[in-house]
Every structure is written in C-alpha cells, then in structure tokens.
Amino acid sequence: MSTISVIIPIYNGETYLKQCINSIQNQTLKDIEIICINDGSTDSSKDIVLNLSLIDPRIKYYEQKNLGVSEARNTGAILATGKYIHFIDQDDFIADNMYEDLYLLADKNSLDFISSDIRFFGINDSINYEIPIKKNEIYNSNSPEVKEFLYTFFKFSLGQGAIWNKLFNRIFFLKNVRFLSRDVVKSEDTLFSILSIMNASRFMFSDSIYYNYRVRINSQSRDSSILDLDLSLNMFTVLSKKLPETSWKNDFLMKSFNSNIIFNLFSMVLNSKYESVFDKVFSLRKILNYPYYSRSHMIDLSLSKRLLIILFNFKLTLLVPFIYNFVNKVSKSKSQSKIKSHLDLFLPYE
Structure with a gap:
C-alpha cells in the first residue's frame, strides 16, 4: 500500500508526458505509485511510459480502449492502493513538495480531500479570482460559507471545479463519487467537484501553489453542437x-x-x-x-x-x-x- 496513488489518463500525450511523470518522480514524498492509463493512444506515449518504468518500479502501465478520460480515471482509482489519490493531466506538472505538504495536512486533519492553488503557464497573464471561503481552514458540506462558495463554480474561470489540484481520500472517492462519462454530461470535473464537496465531512483549501496547469490556446476553441x-x-x-x-x-x-x-x-x-x-x-x-x-x-x-x-x-x-x-x-x-x-x-x- 502506497501513501499516494497518482493517476495519469493518457491519450496521445507524447509531447509533455515525460515532463509530467518526471515531476511526480521527483517528489520529496517517495512512497507513491504512478498509475498510467493509456486510453487508446496512437502515438509514442506507451513507449515513453514503459521506458520510464524500467528504471522506476513505482510506474505501473495499463491499457484500455479509447473510453475517455472519465473511465480512465475511474479505472485508475480502482487499481490504486494509496491512502490518497491524485489525478493529474498528462501535459501538466507539479512542484516537488506538493504530495508531502498536502498529505501531511490531509492526514493530520483526517480530510476527505484537500485542494491547492494553481499556476497557469503558457500565457502572458495569470488568473486571479476571489472565492468567498477562507484558505487553510477545515470545512464540511454544512458550513455556512459552502453555499456561497458553490455558486462561484459557475461564475469564475478555473480552480474551484478542477480536480487535478486536489488530493482525495481513496475510500471517500470509492464510496461517494465517480467520474461520469462525457457521453453523459459536460464539464464532468465541475460536477465531480461539487458532489465531492457536498459529500465531504472534512475538506480544506490550501493557499499554496503546487500545480502547474498548461494553457494551450490553440486547443481551446472548437465548434459546438x-x-x-x-x-x-x-x-x-x-x-x-x-x-x-x-x-x-x-x-x-x-x-x-x-x-x-x-x-x-x-x-x-x-x-x-x-x-x-x-x-x-x-x-x-x-x-x-x-x-x-x-x-x-x-x-x-x-x-x-x-x-x-x-x-x-x-x-x-x-x-x-x-x-x-x-x-x-x-x-x-x-x-x-x-x-x-x-x-x-x-x-x-x-
């Protein structure tokens, strides 16, 4: 059993995948497992993971048909053995002390999940948003501040609805929440985050920045239907x-x-x-x-x-x-x- 299970859904991620995995390997908390779910990639993603796994036994490689990111995350959570789990996107990376810092807070305070702030990169400007909830305090779904906080999920741009800047207690995840397929709903991360908050007994938002989110402008526009x-x-x-x-x-x-x-x-x-x-x-x-x-x-x-x-x-x-x-x-x-x-x-x- 590992302290933290890191789950990486992979689909044609060869460009940034190695940087992503390297940032996990370099964590100051070493007792982790890195679960890579290849969701039907047709590029060199498989070779990248397998080559890294030869020198780091913490890396575990699995394949599935192209079922989508939600199914890849759910599969990873079922395979995980860690006390806490983290979902990271294949083209992002994290600070070396993310897992050690957040795990100490989560374990000490028996949290169902803990969230951190985010650094956006790949653009000229960063995003700053104010949320009506204090950082570094413990909340539950009945806390008065939570109602106003939930309203901001659909008002601000990023952060509240993200799942990749959070550590989740694995038992809490398996018992209370799952990712729904994008064939069922849009914005499944936001849906997941709201349900997590409403089912959590204890959670916290840290004011520290650990997660580096890569903004790719060219990939942000597509025709709707x-x-x-x-x-x-x-x-x-x-x-x-x-x-x-x-x-x-x-x-x-x-x-x-x-x-x-x-x-x-x-x-x-x-x-x-x-x-x-x-x-x-x-x-x-x-x-x-x-x-x-x-x-x-x-x-x-x-x-x-x-x-x-x-x-x-x-x-x-x-x-x-x-x-x-x-x-x-x-x-x-x-x-x-x-x-x-x-x-x-x-x-x-x-």
Whole structure:
C-alpha cells in the first residue's frame, strides 16, 4: 500500500508526458505509485511510459480502449492502493513538495480531500479570482460559507471545479463519487467537484501553489453542437438527482443556472456552425423550457444579457442575433485577461 496513488489518463500525450511523470518522480514524498492509463493512444506515449518504468518500479502501465478520460480515471482509482489519490493531466506538472505538504495536512486533519492553488503557464497573464471561503481552514458540506462558495463554480474561470489540484481520500472517492462519462454530461470535473464537496465531512483549501496547469490556446476553441447543449443540460439534471437534500439545494441550482450558465448556453447555440436557423431556435426554446430556467433568478446576469434572453422568450427571435453580437463584443472586451470561461471546461479530452 502506497501513501499516494497518482493517476495519469493518457491519450496521445507524447509531447509533455515525460515532463509530467518526471515531476511526480521527483517528489520529496517517495512512497507513491504512478498509475498510467493509456486510453487508446496512437502515438509514442506507451513507449515513453514503459521506458520510464524500467528504471522506476513505482510506474505501473495499463491499457484500455479509447473510453475517455472519465473511465480512465475511474479505472485508475480502482487499481490504486494509496491512502490518497491524485489525478493529474498528462501535459501538466507539479512542484516537488506538493504530495508531502498536502498529505501531511490531509492526514493530520483526517480530510476527505484537500485542494491547492494553481499556476497557469503558457500565457502572458495569470488568473486571479476571489472565492468567498477562507484558505487553510477545515470545512464540511454544512458550513455556512459552502453555499456561497458553490455558486462561484459557475461564475469564475478555473480552480474551484478542477480536480487535478486536489488530493482525495481513496475510500471517500470509492464510496461517494465517480467520474461520469462525457457521453453523459459536460464539464464532468465541475460536477465531480461539487458532489465531492457536498459529500465531504472534512475538506480544506490550501493557499499554496503546487500545480502547474498548461494553457494551450490553440486547443481551446472548437465548434459546438446541439449535442453539446443536451450534455450541458444533463449536468444540472444529474446534480438535481445526486446532490444531498438541503434547504437551499433548489435555490442553488436555480441561481447557478440562470445567473451564470444560461447565457453561455445561448452562446453555444448561436455560435454553432452546424445547425440551421430552425435548429438553433428549437435549441434556444429547449433552454427556456428547462425546469431550472427562471427570470427571477437571473440576478447576477448583466442587463444586456437578460434583455437578449427575454426578447427571445417573447418570440422576438429576429432581434436575438443582432443583440447577441453586441453583447458578445462587450463581454469580450471586459474579459481579455481570462483564459477560460465555463464553456471552455467543456472541451474534448485530448
């Protein structure tokens, strides 16, 4: 049994994979196992892992058909023997003291999971975001601060919904949460993180930076489709079923959907290059017919964005593209320094 099991889902990751594994090998905490799940790669990823495993027996190599990152992570968690598990992306790397520092805090305080801050690299600007929760303190799902904190999952860009900057207690993971396939939901990391918080008895957010997230600008844009919309809506359907019952559960879902997500869904549909105008109108109607749509909960949405949605709701369909283009230009001018929006977390696994 290892102290920490590190799980790396791999799919055609030859460019940065060695750097990723080397950063794990160089950890000051040596009692680790490195579980590499090859998810159907067609490049030299397999050879890279096997060559490294010849000189480091802590590296374990497994293969599966191309089932996706969620299945690769779940498989790795089942194979893991460590007290805590860490999921790392194949093109990122970590500070040498990440596991030792976070494990000491997690083990000392009997935490279900512990999270750290993130360094973004590969761009000129870094992202700074404020979250309504204090760092280096222990919380549980009933803590008053948690409600406000959860709202930020759909408001800010990265960090809260990420899973690769966290150590999870393996028993907690196997008992309470699993990754859902991207064939079922979009933004499965965000869904997983929310469910983790709501099921955790004790967790902490460290203010130390250990995880280095590689931002690849060229890989962040792709054409959306109507299928993307269905998978995005499914995330809220799954949340409504899996979230523990609380007095504010419904309010959380309503506010999150209407204040942060709904305009992104409109953007997804209007930007799609594959659907006809008829299909787009049908999809926009689907958004407004979704059970969690409510104009009274659009309190954090700008007036211009609310106007766009309300006009469509009143069947002023022809005005929507023009207003959307205007709103989109304004929004872009205000967010040039941001790397990812919520929808950027919907990118396909590469």
